[in-house]
Amino acid sequence: MANIQDSVIQREHVLATTELTKAVANKARYLQTLAAAIQAQDDRLIYQLIDGERYSKEIQQAKHGSSDERNEQLVIDISDKLSQYLSGNLIAYLHETYPFFYFEQTSLGHFQFYFGNWWDRRLFGTLDVLKVRFNFDQTEYKKLELAFKLEIQKKRLNSDKIAAISQQTDQLQSLIDSQDSRDQEKEKVRLQLKKLAQDKVLPWEASKAKEAKQKLVERLSFLTDQDEKAQQAYKLIRESEEKVLALSKEDTLIGYEKQSIVAKFGGFENFTARNASLYRDYIADLIATKGRVKINE
Amino acid sequence: MSENFEQKTVTFKPKEKNILKTDEEASVRESAATLSTTGRLIAYNQELKDSLHNGIRFTQLLEQLVQTKEPQTLFEAALKLVNFQLDNSYLVFPQQYSRADFYLIFLNRLLELHNSEKVILQSSDRNRELYHEFPGINTHGYFAFQLEKGTTDGAYYTEKNSGEILFYLNFHKNIVRFNSRSLVQLLLVDYPDKILPEAIKSFETYLLNIGRFFKEDYGFDVDFNLLDPSNSAVxxxxxxxxxxxxxxxxxxxxxxxxxxxxxxxxxxxxxxxxxxxxxxxxxxxxxxxxxxxxxxxxxxxxxxxxxxxxxxxxxxxxxxxxxxxxxxxxxxxxxxxxx
Incomplete structure (x- = not known):
């Protein structure tokens, strides 16, 4: 019995050795292939190696992706280094395809980008180098999207807000401008009140006089309120000007963004379509150029 | 007579500052106060002579100012003329140009020596003074110098209707300073409605030339301010x-x-x-x-x-x-x- 048991254990151990050797060899082969790809600057192959499923789905149009997730996990802890390496060719490619995005490295393998090279351009998102994808800042992206939609109404993003503020400003201005006529009216009302106080009132007219007096007092207090509002109007107008400036500036920024997109892609739909197919387009470009290094061009 | 006229003070005591030619004259003067009628007459006569010499010297300087072809000579003449005390208690010249006028004449001559004299030197009968009129700006600009208070060496080039001071010039400190506030107010706020941009540009070139010639011919320290066309200007x-x-x-x-x-x-x-x-x-x-x-x-x-x-x-x-x-x-x- 003991012998049989021993031989079983032995057999299993041999099997285990074979299995492990195979498994390690598999991983080693994966890493060797990756090392060779890096050595050969074959970015396409690297993309295939680090995300086989996506590659086979998007590039080979396979129904079932051939995933190699376990091996792919081997490089997770060096993903920043991978990203840094791959960013070279990718950003060179993006410079051509998205000439209006300006990339800036924030840390090893991590990049953010600005829309445009104009004054106070907006920070528009981050670049996921390994996934070949833009992560747009949703607030900024939605403003741009909305601005394109408003085009049909021949409006800019902030047209309505600016119009509303301008109307307010006009009202405030007229409040300031009408100060003189208000002063005159107040004088008149005061005189009337004075006269009312001096006039002898017959008993049966007392309530009528009281009512007249009440009306005048109310009018006077209304006018004084207006005066106070006029006093504050200067400050409010100044604040409105600042708001309008900020809104106009945003409209101008977005106007430039729209122009850039139209100039390169013809319209917003084509832009979003291109964003969606960026991975495919980039790999296709790598195949077409045979991974030719573009960084130093 | 010496070259020391610029040393004179403005008080009317030429005899104190004049350097005398001979010991004889000196003794005549010294004794004049104490003395005989003859002595006084001789002293008086000497004063007249000196005054006339002073006048002659003035005409020589004016001739230099008007006729010289040499920038340096021109500058020396102007420097002396703006400090010149022509009248004294013995001799008064009723027809005179003012110091401010000499600044203007000097500018025209300087520009003329550089073949850049665009500005026209006019004479105002009403104000009894000279002034500059610029082609294209015409009656919208009446330019003249205003003397700096307390000194004869500095003057402000001013458009007199608006009171805008375009630049400051000082012969002794060797400086020219342009004034951005007035240049902007006059040329960019007041003028654009009534004057063609070409004329404003031409006037700017004229001002710039003045600064340049002072710098190149006389080594002045010139602050061109917002007129400075150099790329290094900040x-x-x-x-x-x-x-x-x-x-x-x-x-x-x-x-x-x-x-x-x-x-x-x-x-x-x-x-x-x-x-x-x-x-x-x-x-x-x-x-x-x-x-x-x-x-x-x-x-x-x-x-x-x-x-x-x-x-x-x-x-x-x-x-x-x-x-x-x-x-x-x-x-x-x-x-x-x-x-």
Whole structure:
């Protein structure tokens, strides 16, 4: 019995050795292939190696992706280094395809980008180098999207807000401008009140006089309120000007963004379509150029 | 007679300052106070002689001023004439040019020596003085010098109707200082409605020439202020800590004017204009590492011919922006002479 048991254990151990050797060899082969790809600057192959499923789905149009997730996990802890390496060719490619995005490295393998090279351009998102994808800042992206939609109404993003503020400003201005006529009216009302106080009132007219007096007092207090509002109007107008400036500036920024997109892609739909197919387009470009290094061009 | 006329004081005591020719004359003078009628007459006669000599000397200087072909001689003549005391208690000349007039005559001659005399020297009967009239500006400009109080060496070139002082000139300190506030007020606020831009430009060139000739011929220290066309000129703002929104305004106005205000590597604002001209608003503290914002303006062009003033003259949206924010953006003038 003991012998049989021993031989079983032995057999299993041999099997285990074979299995492990195979498994390690598999991983080693994966890493060797990756090392060779890096050595050969074959970015396409690297993309295939680090995300086989996506590659086979998007590039080979396979129904079932051939995933190699376990091996792919081997490089997770060096993903920043991978990203840094791959960013070279990718950003060179993006410079051509998205000439209006300006990339800036924030840390090893991590990049953010600005829309445009104009004054106070907006920070528009981050670049996921390994996934070949833009992560747009949703607030900024939605403003741009909305601005394109408003085009049909021949409006800019902030047209309505600016119009509303301008109307307010006009009202405030007229409040300031009408100060003189208000002063005159107040004088008149005061005189009337004075006269009312001096006039002898017959008993049966007392309530009528009281009512007249009440009306005048109310009018006077209304006018004084207006005066106070006029006093504050200067400050409010100044604040409105600042708001309008900020809104106009945003409209101008977005106007430039729209122009850039139209100039390169013809319209917003084509832009979003291109964003969606960026991975495919980039790999296709790598195949077409045979991974030719573009960084130093 | 000596060359020391510029040493004279303005008090009417020429005899105290005159250097006497001979011992004999000296003794005559010394004794004059004490003395006989003859002695007094001799002394009187000597005073007249001296006064006449003084007058002759004056005419020689005036001749130099009007006729010399030499910039240096011209300068010496002007320097003496603006300090010259022609009248004294013995001899008075009823017809005279003022010191301010000599400054003007000098300018015309200087420009003439450089074949750049565009400005016309006119004579005002009403004010009994000379003044400058500039072709194209015509009656909208009456330019003359106003003497600095307390000295004869400095004078302000002024448009008298508006009182705008365009530059300060000092023969002894050897300086010329242009005044941005008045240049802007007169040439960019008052004139554009009534005067053609070409005439304003031509007047600017005239002012620039004056500064250049002083610098080149006499080694003056010239602050051209916003007229300086050199690419190395840095136009200092009166408030170097301008708010971000001031530049935002330019961004919006530029877009409306069909131009894009760009951003540079050091967060400077860059405005590309016609013919390769570039205006840059930059924060000096970024490169100096001082931490306190210090915004200034530069203008670049291939020929070193475009100044900040030219930009303000040529581009309406830039001018509007500058004037709207004048309290921040006004180019600083020398505070010793302008407030």
């Amino acid at each position: 136009y200092e703002l009166s408030n170097p800590q301008i708010q971000h929104s001031v530049i935002d305004q330019l961004f919006v106005m530029a877009a409306e004017g069909g131009r894009m205000l760009k951003v540079g590597a050091h967060n400077e604002a860059i405005l590309n204009l016609n013919e390769g001209t570039v205006v840059t608003l930059f924060d000096k503290s970024i490169q100096n590492n001082t931490g306190v914002p210090e915004w200034a303006i530069k203008v670049n062009d291939a020929e070193h011919q475009v100044s900040w003033f030219d930009i303000l003259l040529q581009y309406q949206f830039v001018r509007k922006w500058y004037l709207d924010n004048l309290s921040d953006l006004e180019v600083r003038s020398d505070s010793l002479y302008f407030n």
